Amino acid sequence: MWKPYRYSHLTIHEQIVDWIKTRIGQGDWSVGTKLPTQRQLAVQFDVNRSTIQLALDELKADGLLESKVGSGVFVANNSWNMLLDRAQPNWHQHIESSIHKPNYHTIKLINKYEQLDDIIRLGTGELSPELLPTKQIELSLRSISLESKAIGYSSPQGSEKLRQILCQYLKKRGIETTPENILIVSGALQALQLIAMGLLEEGSIIFQEYPSYLNSVHPFQSAGMRMISVSRDAELTDKLRKLKGKRQSLFYCVPTLHNPTGDNWSLDERIGLYNVCKELQIPIIEDDVYHELLFESPLPAIKTFEKSGQVLYIGSVSKTLSPGLRIGWVVAPTPVIERLADIKMQTDYGSSAFSQEIVAYWFSSGLYEKHLIQLREQLKRRAAFVEDILERQFKEIASWKKSEGGFYIWLRFHEPIVNKALFLNLLKQNVLINPGYIYDTNDLHHIRLSYAYASIEELNRGLNVLLDLLTEIT
Amino acid sequence: MWKPYRYSHLTIHEQIVDWIKTRIGQGDWSVGTKLPTQRQLAVQFDVNRSTIQLALDELKADGLLESKVGSGVFVANNSWNMLLDRAQPNWHQHIESSIHKPNYHTIKLINKYEQLDDIIRLGTGELSPELLPTKQIELSLRSISLESKAIGYSSPQGSEKLRQILCQYLKKRGIETTPENILIVSGALQALQLIAMGLLEEGSIIFQEYPSYLNSVHPFQSAGMRMISVSRDAELTDKLRKLKGKRQSLFYCVPTLHNPTGDNWSLDERIGLYNVCKELQIPIIEDDVYHELLFESPLPAIKTFEKSGQVLYIGSVSKTLSPGLRIGWVVAPTPVIERLADIKMQTDYGSSAFSQEIVAYWFSSGLYEKHLIQLREQLKRRAAFVEDILERQFKEIASWKKSEGGFYIWLRFHEPIVNKALFLNLLKQNVLINPGYIYDTNDLHHIRLSYAYASIEELNRGLNVLLDLLTEIT
Incomplete structure (x- = not known):
């Protein structure tokens, strides 16, 4: 008889949840099956009843089990639960297994x-x-004037007005670009999702520093990409040469106020990464959402070193103004922007026109800088x-x-x-x-x-x- | 020597685009290759130069070709283009092939x-x-008061306030529900995307009427689902019985002001579909985004017939108030809502808090009804x-x-x-x-x-x- 293993990397109740899921998954316990009582299970597994309770609660929350008052706990049965049971979308499998x-x-x-x-x-x-400027935003709503065209369905790349304003804003970061090279997204995470869907195939390699923020949100992992963590040290160039191989690959980095370490790459490190990636034709994703929160002036973005379109640059107001706006942007060569915009349109038909108006107002009025x-x-x-x-x-x-x-x-x-x-x-x-x-x-x-x-x-x-x-x- | 085929279902220039793509894809024309001149191609294919021009322009827009002033047209070479060439995300393949x-x-x-x-x-x-109430929305912005908590990252299901208000709103449509059974989405299309990703597997069957709006946006097709079109007639029940088989399936319908036909299902047809789907355990997606635009009172939604959670109900303000808000909602059993909310959080961290505030204000103030x-x-x-x-x-x-x-x-x-x-x-x-x-x-x-x-x-x-x-x- 199976019992949880005391020295597993999983907790006792996680092992029990897995065991019951396996019973249901393999059809041992078919839909409608009544489970043993909590007491029976506690005895069988040699654990406290509270641990059993915790496991059953989790399975109920997942819709796999249901309580019927007075008669016990059953394997749940309704049309949606059958879908929930069987549907294992790729991304979910990837995450759970990888x-x-x-x-x-x-x-x-x-x-x-x-x-x-x-x-x-x-x-x-x-x-x-x-720390959010809630009252100032509320006040600023009074000064916003809307145009009917702006609140219809968006153009694929987002508000033309906001993209114009972003060109000015990005100039201060040393980045020269045009509205055609900008895509408005619903936050930086969506940018990563769109890149995963639109530019990569399963098995592509994403290079990252370790530790990395990406391991806690897994936009690439969930799309079946392979993550390779490298240290930012003297051997980085050699390592990339060796690891790159024939697979398509990308380098994801947060050179300014790195998440989670708060590190800032030196100018040499920035130039070094850019040069090796250019040589090996590894495109770079530069995640620059924190640079305005540096206490001193930031070093130049990697994006400023180039004109060839090697670097895809991501910004956002989620860390500075309000996450509730759900507004970020991508700067990249036109074909890349068009591909990502096409996918965004198929996903959500564009970001909120109202959020875009608010950001445009804050940038152009000077409120943002203040x-x-x-x-x-x-x-x-x-x-x-x-x-x-x-x-x-x-x-x-x-x-x-x-x-x-x-x-x-x-x-x-x-x-x-x-x-x-x-x-x-x-x-x-x-x-x-x-x-x-x-x-x-x-x-x-x-x-x-x-x-x-x-x-x-x-x-x-x-x-x-x-x-x-x-x-x-x- | 290949020439376009005059009687193909593809236009001449489409055939030429395909032919050049194949040359590049197979490596016949590698990166950096100079193409024959437009005149040479026109002679070779026996077509007008303007047709060649059209084909080359399309390929340039796709980033596959590039012009160099004074020296001709080349197969383009930069890191992103190599990704764009090779990356064939599943959904794209599915669409393009199916x-x-x-x-x-x-x-x-x-x-x-x-x-x-x-x-x-x-x-x-x-x-x-x-027809958009642009000025009224602009005025209403003056009356909106914000709370700091509301403009941070959203809870997975969306604004609690808006979900409360939606319960009242849905009551008028005859639907009794709770905030826990509601998910706020960025428009109805996102709801369909989340369902495709979270509840179905490749090869699942989506039943629909024909003609169908879904054929023009393909959220399910792009995720690899099989679409089966059926007519809404006396044989519907028998057909569903025969076609359902062992695959998981869903029935997608727009019973009120159908898109594209504008049809309205009779009460008997609504009840009939509900009964057969309940019997066969086929969940129903009821897309009800148009019901408020009926010139006379609408018939009850299919969702009102049931308490068992057979029907997933979708609504939106995109067709009535402003598409730029990007706000819609899903009403479904809690496990389904939680699954969809989980995926939404991994996709875009929730919908715009500001759009949600505006919709909440319009619903609760009575402005919307007026x-x-x-x-x-x-x-x-x-x-x-x-x-x-x-x-x-x-x-x-x-x-x-x-x-x-x-x-x-x-x-x-x-x-x-x-x-x-x-x-x-x-x-x-x-x-x-x-x-x-x-x-x-x-x-x-x-x-x-x-x-x-x-x-x-x-x-x-x-x-x-x-x-x-x-x-x-x-």
């Missing part, structure tokens, strides 16, 4: 708990509600606050680099203690962290600490809960 | 020419700029205007049913004259139609006439150009 399971489960838990109100979010990569100055000040103050706590309380057990801007401190513990148990124990105390292993499976040393989301008081409280827990463990 | 080519090409032309300003659009399924009353009046007047022209000028050659609401008149010509040549000849005179064959490949009798988009004056002029051309032909 991503390390506890990693994937942690990300699901983070997404879930971020919705709850009484959680202290120490890792959230988002501006705190108090807001950025204040925002950087506030983030700087928050960074200093957290660094002060770290300095006083975490110095013995961890190290970190002073933040140069953005949202994050990549806190490194001397001991490999940042595992799933720590994550779950903190969750029990209503503290949510982004552990390093969601950005690099083998990393048990880091936490991505965000000083941008939680309130000052919550940051203090959350870090103390973390410290207490670590003191208990060690 | 959809009848002239059909697909016509749709591409429609999308392209709809962007131009001096085109008379006789088929566009969109409210005319003059606007609908005026809108129906204006559409009725436009329908009467077009029907009057038809009555006076098209009676001998075509037949139609008096419009009961919405945007469309499904104009049937006695002779099978609505072919691609007619479409292209009209385009030469700046008149764009939606021919029946994009909704049903074998249909050469119909045009989907829309009285909603073009101005009254353009409707008149466009119909006269059409009539003149038909008189020339026959």
Whole structure:
């Protein structure tokens, strides 16, 4: 008789969920089957009833099981559930099979708990509600005038007006472009999705640094692409030469305020990557959504080195103005933009015309620049606050680099203690962290600490809960 | 030596484009190859130089060829183009191989020419700029108050406030539901995309009526699903029984103001479909985006017949308030909603918070209902205007049913004259139609006439150009 294995990398209840899913999947337990009672299952598996409860709840939430009052738990039966059972879209299979399971489960838990109100979010990569210029946006709505053509179905590349304004805006970043080379997207993540769908085939290689943000959102993994992580060091050029092979490939990078580490690539590193990628004909995706949050002036974007269209550049207002706008942009050669625009039209017929109007207004009126100055000040103050706590309380057990801007401190513990148990124990105390292993499976040393989301008081409280827990463990 | 075939279903220039693509694809013409001159190609293929020009222009727009001033046309070479050449994402392959080519090409032309300003659009399924309540929306922006939480990243199912308001709104349509059973989407097309990705597998069967709107947007076809068209007649039940087999399947329908025919299903037909689908466990997608545009009161939605979650219901404000909002909704059982919400979060992190606020305000303030009353009046007047022209000028050659609401008149010509040549000849005179064959490949009798988009004056002029051309032909 099967029993959960105590030393698995999966928790007990995850093993039970898997076991029951297998029973249903293989038809051992067909639709309508009544399950053994919780007590029977607890005895059979030699676990607590609460663990059984947790597993059954998860399966019910997935629609695989249903309770009938007074008569027990059954394998659920309705038309949709049959679809839900059987439908295994490619992307889902890819994720579930390719991503390390506890990693994937942690990300699901983070997404879930971020919705709850009484959680202290120490890792959230988002501006705190108090940092959003909510009242100013509300006021600015009064000054927006609409044209009927603008609120019909969008042209495939997005509002012409906004793309014109973006050309001016990008000039300040050193990027010379035209409206024809810009695609408006619903945030940077959508840009990555469109690239995965429109430019790559299954098995294509995506090079990335490790740790990498991509491991926590997997737009490429879910489309069946192979991720290869490389370090940004003296051997990078040789490694790319060796690894590239005949497969099509792309290099994804966040050279300015890297997510999750907060690192900034040096000018030499930027030029070096550009040169080797040009030589090997590896297109570059430069994700530049954080550059306006640098406390000092940023180094030039890689996109500024070139005219040949080697670099696809991504920007967004989600990190600076409001994620709720869902507005980002891609700058690339025209054929690439047209391909991506074509797919976007087939996906959602364009981004919200109203969001595009608001962004156009904020950029052209100068409100945006004014807001950025204040925002950087506030983030700087928050960074200093957290660094002060770290300095006083975490110095013995961890190290970190002073933040140069953005949202994050990549806190490194001397001991490999940042595992799933720590994550779950903190969750029990209503503290949510982004552990390093969601950005690099083998990393048990880091936490991505965000000083941008939680309130000052919550940051203090959350870090103390973390410290207490670590003191208990060690 | 290859020459284009005069009697192919493809035009001459399409055949030449295909032939050159094959040369490049097979590596006969590798990157950097100089093409023969236009004159040489014209002689070789025995066609006009203008036809060669057209083919080369299309290939340049696709990024496969490039002109170098003074030295000729070359097979293009840059990193992105190599990706563009080789990347054949599944969905694209599916479309290009499965959809009848002239059909697909016509749709591409429609999308392209709809962007131009001096085109008379006789088929566009969109409210005319003059029917959009642009000024009222602009004014309403002044009354909207924002909360910081609402303009951060959205919860997976969309704004709680809007979902609450939608429950009230749906009650008027006879649908009782809860916020947990609603997902906010960026328009109805995104709902279909999410269903294709999240609930179905390649080879699943989608039943639809013919003609069908789905043939012109192909969200399911592009995901590898099989479309089966059935007629809504006495044999429907028997046919579904026979065709269903063991594959998973769905029935997609637009029972109220069907697109493209404008038909309304009778109450018996609605109940009949519901009963057979329930018996055969075929979930139903009810696309109800047009019901508020009926000139008389609508019949109950199929969704109102049931409590078991057999029907997935789709609504939107794109046809009534503004397509630029990109806001629609899905009503379905919770596990289905959660699955779709999960995929939506991985696609675009939710719909625009600002668009959601605007829709919430319009629904809750009563502005929306007032606007609908005026809108129906204006559409009725436009329908009467077009029907009057038809009555006076098209009676001998075509037949139609008096419009009961919405945007469309499904104009049937006695002779099978609505072919691609007619479409292209009209385009030469700046008149764009939606021919029946994009909704049903074998249909050469119909045009989907829309009285909603073009101005009254353009409707008149466009119909006269059409009539003149038909008189020339026959």
